[in-house]
Amino acid sequence: MKKIRIFSTAIFLLAALFVQYAAAQNLPLLFKQATNAEINLNEQQALDIYKKILVIAPDNLNALVKATELSCSTGERLPIANDKRITFQSALAYAQRAVATHPEAAESYYALALASAKMTEVEKDRKLLVQYVKDIKTNADKALNINPNLGMANFVEGRWHYEMNNLNWAKKLALKTMYPGGIPPTSYDSAIVYLEKCRQTQPYYVMNYLILAKSYQANNNPSKAIEVLKQLVKLPVRTPDDAALKTEGQKMLDSLE
Structure with a gap:
């Protein structure tokens, strides 16, 4: 019984690894699809694809930066203020994850500066607003110090x-x-x-x-x-x-x- 349980666990782990490997193999195709969507001016579709990429590769820097940028640009066009705020907060979360996982990359701090700039458009608390204004320059400076x-x-x-x-x-x-x-x-x-x-x-x-x-x-x-x-x-x-x-x-x- 114990051997059967060990064998079943091994089969499960192998299957999970195979699924993970297969998903990783799809990344180049997904990036190409996202790029094509942007070329065709369909930024929402591109953003949705980058979100799929981040499910497969949560720490992918390119996908995190693109998700930040596209959340900022698509959010800007939303007519409802609360929807705009939620989308900008998503951009901020992607950028924060980029900094946390890639603190050596200039692109991470650029993304955080960009998202902070968007938050100044929707933040009503004065202290938080000033902090976001400060964060724009602080993170842009960090990005430019690196590159x-x-x-x-x-x-x-x-x-x-x-x-x-x-x-x-x-x-x-x-x-x-x-x-x-x-x-x-x-x-x-x-x-x-x-x-x-x-x-x-x-x-x-x-x-x-x-x-x-x-x-x-x-x-x-x-x-x-x-x-x-x-x-x-x-x-x-x-x-x-x-x-x-x-x-x-x-x-x-x-x-x-």
Whole structure:
């Protein structure tokens, strides 16, 4: 009886290992399907596939980062505030898992900075809001300390500098009084440095061009803003948001020319 029990256990373990092996063999196909879904502008489908990948490989860095990014972008389009918040919280959870399992990777901290930025859009508690604002820069800094050429980390850092410098005086005062140690120095010049670096490594990222153009305009350099906007309107549509961003860029360009 004991031998039968041991044999049954061995068979069960072998079957489980076979299932795990078979699932792992499907990972390249699933990644390809997710990429194709993104190319076809179906981000929700891509996100669902990355979730499947994370069931098979919970610590896969690429899948964790992509799940973070797509949770952020799909959540942004949700019309119901609570649904948006839940989706952004999912993005934050994926990013936190990326940092926990891959603390050596710049992409992990970029993902956490991105998710923290999205949480600032839905967080109502002032102390938590300030903490998320701080977390954006803290984690973007960590990402860039590991890899200064990580394009999307440069974008998050650059946008943080732009938005901090673009706050009205009342919001700046509120942040200054609650931000531990005071708000780090910001300027449109610093925003431009980071955003230009993103443009070098992410030449098709439409949102970066728009924030860069706004930074140049705010920095009293309309000729550079026009130059960036002329490039923006010629970019291909690669995400569901790009068409609207290009329309906004064209309107801005028309107002400057």
